[in-house]
Amino acid sequence: MLSSASSSSARSVLGVFLPRIPRITGQRGGLLNHKYQLFVESGWDAYSVVWAWPRSSVFFQLADPATIKEVTTHRARFPKPVDQYRILTSFGPNIIASEGEDWKRYRKIAAPAFSEKNNKLVWDETVLIMNDMFDNVWKNAPEFSVDHALDFTLPIALFVIGVAGFGRRISWMDDLAIPEGHKMTFKDALHTVSRNVIGVRLVFPDWAMRITKRWRKRYMDEMVRSRRVAEKKEERYDLFSGFLDAADEGDEKLSDRELNGNIFIFLLAGHETTAHTLCFCFAYLALYPDEQERLYQQISSVMKELGRIPTYDDMSLFTYSMAVFNETLRMVPPVSGIAKKRTIPVPKGTRVAIHTPGLHYNPRYWEDPHSFKPSRFLGDWPRDAFLPFSQGARACIGRRFFEAEGIAVMTMLISRYKIEIKDEPEFAAETFEERKTRVLAFKPGLTTMPVRVPLTFKRR
Numbered sequence: 232m233l234s235s236a237s238s239s240s241a242r243s244v245l246g247v248f249l250p251r252i253p254r255i256t257g258q259r260g261g262l263l264n265h266k267y268q269l270f271v272e273s274g275w276d277a278y279s280v281v282w283a284w285p286r287s288s289v290f291f292q293l294a295d296p297a298t299i300k301e302v303t304t305h306r307a308r309f310p311k312p313v314d315q316y317r318i319l320t321s322f323g324p325n326i327i328a329s330e331g332e333d334w335k336r337y338r339k340i341a342a343p344a345f346s347e348k349n350n351k352l353v354w355d356e357t358v359l360i361m362n363d364m365f366d367n368v369w370k371n372a373p374e375f376s377v378d379h380a381l382d383f384t385l386p387i388a389l390f391v392i393g394v395a396g397f398g399r400r401i402s403w404m405d406d407l408a409i410p411e412g413h414k415m416t417f418k419d420a421l422h423t424v425s426r427n428v429i430g431v432r433l434v435f436p437d438w439a440m441r442i443t444k445r446w447r448k449r450y451m452d453e454m455v456r457s458r459r460v461a462e463k464k465e466e467r468y469d470l471f472s473g474f475l476d477a478a479d480e481g482d483e484k485l486s487d488r489e490l491n492g493n494i495f496i497f498l499l500a501g502h503e504t505t506a507h508t509l510c511f512c513f514a515y516l517a518l519y520p521d522e523q524e525r526l527y528q529q530i531s532s533v534m535k536e537l538g539r540i541p542t543y544d545d546m547s548l549f550t551y552s553m554a555v556f557n558e559t560l561r562m563v564p565p566v567s568g569i570a571k572k573r574t575i576p577v578p579k580g581t582r583v584a585i586h587t588p589g590l591h592y593n594p595r596y597w598e599d600p601h602s603f604k605p606s607r608f609l610g611d612w613p614r615d616a617f618l619p620f621s622q623g624a625r626a627c628i629g630r631r632f633f634e635a636e637g638i639a640v641m642t643m644l645i646s647r648y649k650i651e652i653k654d655e656p657e658f659a660a661e662t663f664e665e666r667k668t669r670v671l672a673f674k675p676g677l678t679t680m681p682v683r684v685p686l687t688f689k690r691r
């Protein structure tokens with residue numbers, strides 16, 4: 232459609248292809264800052280950005296579901312610009328940062344690992360991690376405050392990927408000692424691996440990066456070795472085991488670098504998006520107590536009816552939890568620009584991006600798009616205008632992993648605690664809008680990151 236077809240969406244895209252005034256300042260601050268605004272200004276559901284420096288290039292931003300579907304369906308015509316993903320290849324080539332035959336091979340090996348058995352493991356382990364946190368960190372106190380919700384959502388997501396991704400259970404209280412032969416704990420190795428990708432890399436000299444990378448790699452090598460030499464294979468459903476089995480047994484072989492690259496990407500993709508989304512989700516629930524109450528009522532009535540802790544098989548009963556997550560992902564999509572490029576003859580350097588916030592705030596598809604209304608996801612909703620996980624063959628492979636983890640966290644937390652914004656005297660006089668802006672502030676990064684979400688949890 233972007234190439235030559237003559238549908239109305241094609242005309243809209245080609246129409247704005249006529250060079251616009253360069254929007255260099257308009258892009259500042261990340262796509263989520265502008266939401267749908269630049270599309271309003273352009274008068275179309277697509278606009279182009281023309282860059283003159285450091286090299287001339289044209290960038291199409293799309294917020295039209297039909298055009299986006301065309302782009303995500305025709306993978307070969309709109310491949311990923313893999314050079315933009317080079318930062319993600321420091322441990323080796325991998326599924327996110329590849330294209331063509333390599334990507335097909337990685338996806339074929341990875342797909343069986345993201346199984347229903349793995350999702351079940353995610354659920355069961357998340358329940359254990361939450362109970363461990365309530366008992367040993369929050370000590371079942373009637374009230375518990377955090378300065379930033381990410382301080383607990385990030386460890387939760389790390390622990391879940393540690394066990395359901397890598398088969399290593401980490402608890403809140405142990406794993407503080409550094410095992411023999413290592414220079415950092417497994418928990419720190421997991422955590423710094425992702426921090427180093429964009430943040431620390433800018434601060435630390437290369438030699439420091441190389442040393443800590445060696446320390447982290449030692450865990451990876453050890454895990455690969457121990458699985459490969461294990462005589463009796465246990466039934467293991469973590470992603471890493473599933474991936475290793477497929478890589479060892481299938482026709483598709485992987486080099487050590489490819490193995491490390493993919494393991495690293497599971498770790499990175501598998502916890503940061505989840506931790507940030509959980510954090511924003513709790514912020515919204517604290518800001519909108521009526522929505523929280525409605526969610527609590529559903530969770531407690533399902534739990535009462537079941538008469539036990541819910542399992543993965545009960546997940547579909549939690550329709551309002553899913554709606555709350557969807558609404559959070561609509562309003563704060565963790566990945567705000569999904570990059571593609573055009574392979575047909577066009578000006579050199581032409582790029583295409585799915586502008587997820589533009590799509591998610593497009594008033595043609597979402598009524599009152601700036602309001603937090605989870606119930607819009609209960610009935611019929613415009614599926615093609617909701618793309619937090621992308622779409623088509625390159626859609627997120629870990630979506631169900633996230634949903635199992637998110638709903639298990641939500642069920643455990645909301646059934647026990649009421650969430651409120653932490654009282655801080657310096658903000659006592661602020662209006663609701665000021666409070667909302669403060670609590671929902673974000674930083675664009677590898678994924679949209681909450682700045683500071685101070686919360687208080689009160690025992691129900």
Ligand code: HEM
Binds near residue numbers: 565
């Ligand atoms: C809120 C949670 C999540 C969101 C919003 C999300 C979003 C996305 C998006 C937008 C993409 C496409 C990226 C692109 O084309 O550049 C993607 C790809 C991917 N995601 Fe997720 N993700 C989430 C959770 C997860 C989890 C939990 C895992 C693994 C445990 C995971 C693993 C992956 C992988 C391996 C890919 C690459 C797929 C491919 O290219 O074939 N994601 N994700």
